[in-house]
Structures are given as C-alpha cells and as structure tokens.
Amino acid sequence: MATDKPKLAVHKFSSCDGCQLALLNLGEPLLALPGLVDIVHFAEAGPNSPDQPVDISLVEGSVSTPEDIQRIQQVRQNSKLLVSIGACATSGGLQALANFANRHEWMASIYTDPENIEVLNSSDPISKHVKVDLQIQGCPVNSAQVIGALRDLLSGVAPRPEVHSVCMECKRKGVICTMVTKGEPCMGPVTLAGCGALCPAAGRGCYGCYGPAEQLNDRSIAERFEQLGLDAQAVLRRFRFIANSAAGFKTASEGLRGDTDG
C-alpha cells in the first residue's frame, strides 16, 4: 500500500507483550490509527515487514541475546525516530533482576544444555545498544502516553516527558496519602508519575512500576520504610522490583544495607 502517511513499526524484544497492548487495547480508536500512520510492522496485529524503513519505531522489551543486539541495530538504522516503551525497553525490566546475580550461572543451574540457548549475561535497556530518541517508562505504559507521544512526534513537537513523582498525581486526583494516613510503605515519592496513582487510589502503597522519578530522595524514603517496620531486606525488595535496573533505583538499592546483608 503506497501512501504518504508517516510509517510506523512496532518491535518486540524480551517482554510480556503488555506494552504493545497500549495500542491493541485502544478499542475502537484503534481503527483510527491507520488514518494517522501507515503501520508497516506490528507482528502482533498482523503487518510483518520488520526491515522496512520507517519514520517511527516503537520498541518494547529488553535486549537479552546476541541476536537481539543485531536486530535492534537494524531497527535503529531503519528508523528516523526510535521510541522505547515500557520498563523492559527503558531499564531491562523485571527480568533484569538476573543482572544482580550471574545470569549464565542461573542458566547453567537450570538448563542441562545451556550452550544451546544463547543469552547475554544481562537484560539490557534498548538505550544500552542504540541511540533512543524518546523513552516512555511504565510497566505497562498506557495508551494515553503512547498515543500522546506519537501525536507529538508526528506533529513535529518535542514530547514533554513526565518528570514529577506519583505524589503529584495523588494530589491532582485528591487521593489521600496512604503512607501518612495508613502507614503503608509507598514508593510514590520516588516513582515517576504517569499511571494515574493507581495503587494509592486502590488503598495500597505504590510499588514503583513506573520507575524512578527525575529527582529521588531514596535515602530518606528508605529510612521512613524502616520506621514503618520494614526490615533491611524488605526495603531492598521495594527498590529491586519492577524497574530494578533503572539508574535511580539501581543506585539506590546498591546503597542499601539489605544489599550487603543478603
């Protein structure tokens, strides 16, 4: 289909597929998408031309095999703009927990023939291997974020990334602070906004699935968690969770007592 519309590709690396659902779960508005862009590659939805040059590539998932490295380099070459979406693509994802152990040792302890399965010793964010033009954090990212970014990029406007913490979203939505009123350990003060403060709105502490906010006072929140009764290991587990290898959380967790205890 020859068209003048901007071309879009959606690529998957190691992931749960949940971030691509930000598009597939659009519902009826999904049918409007082909009016906006020409979808040349989106294997989950059908179109399958991974090597065609495009204007924008959305990339989900982490890089975890030698073949992935070649593939992401190819994607980069073919894309004017490359947007990494979700915790896996922006920080290596939950599976990057293996980075804190020795991934090859884990493989060897699990597979009888680990040499048949080629993996890197780490689960990497896309930005470790190629230049990334825009990162959207979140596990999962949501439709509003992805569509908003696409519209900005297609209009030639620089997207304005979220910088505030979840606390700001609670204030905006009028959600009562779970940490102050219920003593729930909440990662909200150090976690990037974007989810809509889902967990505090549900009466539970935020568990940090949107990754670190721009400025985080991790020492202070770790101390507060201990005062609320979490032991050092439990505090560590709060940081070493969904976005464990995002720079802010990784650095924070490596400075915690639980890290050396364990």
Place this chain on the structure above:
Amino acid sequence: MAEHRDIHINVPVLTRVEGEGALELDIVGGEIERLNLRIFEPPRLFEKFIEGYERNQVIDMVARICGICPVAYQMSAVQAFERLSGFTPDPWVQGMRRVMYCGEWIQSHALHVHLLAAPDFLGFESAIAMAADYPDAVRRGLQLQTLGNDLIAMFGGRSVHPVGVRVGGFYRAPDSSAVAMMVKRLQAALPEAEALIGWTAGLDFPDDDQSFISVALSDPDEYAIGQGRLISGQGLDIDICYFDSHFKEIQSPHSTALHCELEGRPYLTGPLARLNLNFHQLPAEVRRLMEGCGIRFPSHNMFHSIVARAIELYFAISEAIRLLQDYQSPAQSYREVEAVEGDAFGCTEAPRGILWHRYDVDDAGIVRYARIVPPTSQNQGRIEEDIALSLQKFGLDQTDEKLRLRAEQVIRNYDPCISCATHFLKLNVNRG
C-alpha cells in the same frame, strides 16, 4: 536410530513460548519425515528471580509473565498462597474474583476471535485490513475487548498488570455506582456476544476431526474458572497438588520451549477442552445457544475452538451480570492471612488453558522456590501432532505458501500467546 530416541530432560524453569517460531518440515516421498515446531523466547528466568520475594509482591511479579493474561497469573498465585494457609476467601471475594477473571476471558477471547483468528478464516493479513470489508464485526470485537478490559480495571485499576488482587481478597472493593454502570454495559453487550456465536459458527471450517485428550479444571458447583480438580476426558480426576504425578514437562531436543505430557501423551487445554468436558455446567441459556449454533459440542475439530471462545465469551458476560447485579459493598475487601511454611499449589483456567503454579514458601511468607506451567507449553505437543495430521489431510503437495498458511491457522486455533500466534512462521520445506 540414535537421532530418534526420546530425550527427556526435566527443565525446572518457565520457558515462555511467545516470540519467534519456526517450523521445520521434511517431506520425503510424499510423507512427513520430520516436523519440528521451534519456538524461542529468550528465557527470562522468572521462576528463579521470584525467589526471595513476599507473597503479595509475587502476585504483582507473576502478572508480568504475560501482558495478555495477567489476571490468570495473579489468580493462580493467590490461590496457592491462600490454600497453603488453609484460608478460604469469603463468598464476596470468591464471587468478585470470578467476575474479574470473566473480564480477562472476555478481553482475551474477543482479541483472539477478531484480531487474530478471524483474518485467517476470511483471508486478510490483519483485523485492521479486515475492517474495510467487515467493519461491524471488527468494531464489535473491539467493543467486547474494551468491555473485558474495563471489567478487569474495575477491580484492578488497569487491565494490563492490574493492581487489585492481594492475599486475602482485594485491596479495595469497587464502588456500587461503578458496578451498576458496568452491569448496564454488560447487559447491552449480551446481544452482541450472541451474534458473535452465530458469526463464528458460520465460518468455513475444514473437516478435520482428530482424536485427542482434553484436560480442564472441574468444579462440582459451576463451570470452572478459578478453581477445581484436574480432569481429563479419559478418567483423570485429581487434586491439583498431584499434577506432577501425572504430568511431565520435557524439553524436546529441537526446541528450547518445554512440552508437557499427560501419562506420556500430548493433550489439549483451553476453551475447546473446557467446553468438551464441562459444557453440561453451562447455564441453560448458554447451552441453548451452543446447541443451536450449528456446531456440535463436544467437538474434536480444533477449528471449532473459535466457536468455543465465542460461547465462553457469552458465558463470561452472563456470569459477570449474575454475580454483579445484586452487588453490595463488603464491610472488608480482604482479610489478613497468616503466612504458613510449605508447598503451595494453585491452578486456574487462563483464557488459553490451565495455568499451574507451585511455590515453596517460608514461615515469613517469602517464596523460596517457584514453578509455573503455562497453558501454551502444555499445548505444544498437541500443536505439533495437530500440524502433522492437518497438513497430511490438507495435502502435502500444496504449495509452500499454502502449507505455511494452513500451519499458522492450525497453530492459532490454540491461541498460543499472542506474539507467536500472528504471522510468525518461517517455514522451511525440504522436499525429497
């Protein structure tokens, strides 16, 4: 012959089967000599890194195994932890978990029927392409998918990796006003779902009956979703904790993905297996639709699984209405459940089949060991067997392209996790 010996390697790790797939097919003298479905997803080592985390954290972690069926992962995990503590959730929690699970069945089945499977039957590359000729069908599918997603989000804030489920119940009960609005939407969708059954039943199905074993959960009181005993059409009837005595996970030499066998044989899990075994428990109105749709169930034609999905989708909507229409906010949405040391087992009916979990938990509620057997790996042996039989019946003299399309369609009947289900197949045919 040495290369044909069975190599059984027990691999205690979840190897997901999403991602790239390849089918190696050797046809010699008009016969299939070798057929290997190779599916490779880089191992994420999930079961290994769950070790050392708290029960409620594990519920949030396992959701991340699959973006399409996170509720199933959360429900199998929470069931395991509660069973271990001897805790039975109160009727409100049980009912609402079933409703939330219905939401996942609705969205997953709607996605599969419309976006993944129907384009095969109607000859389109994708649902987006199909929308030009079948706008109403595609729109109906997207509306039903949204309905299911919104039902999940009513309990969990969002439909992908929802945040509502915890040991002992839910973090928060939905507001009565939200439930009342949802009931109206569900009621409005019932006629759409009914039309969907007729629409799927009217598709053109290859005549391809095969002999296979169906496996599903069975609950004496209802069409099983979130709990039950494991049964088969061949007399198996066990508590889920005895899974390992009957089912064996093996690593086949040509694939990094695990296969699972029941007493040494491949088997089917998923909507068609459930319908085949439990159809007598469907409410009368759903049975009437099933019996009047023109396809006979139980069925051993895997192409009928798209109709089975449509029937289950209708059932899930009617079940959600039944459980929500007299909704009352509970005094408490959860109870504290004390951690108990031991082996925890959980098994529920994910949209694509039984999802079995086992955890070894310490007395502080920290997971020491985890094992997870997802439905797609259980179906993989059956998929290979089916491809061979289907292609033989289809005719091995067909062109490579036609063989590839037919093989893809057969694989999609099993609704394996989405990314490997869609136009993924690199077919290498070696003709001798």
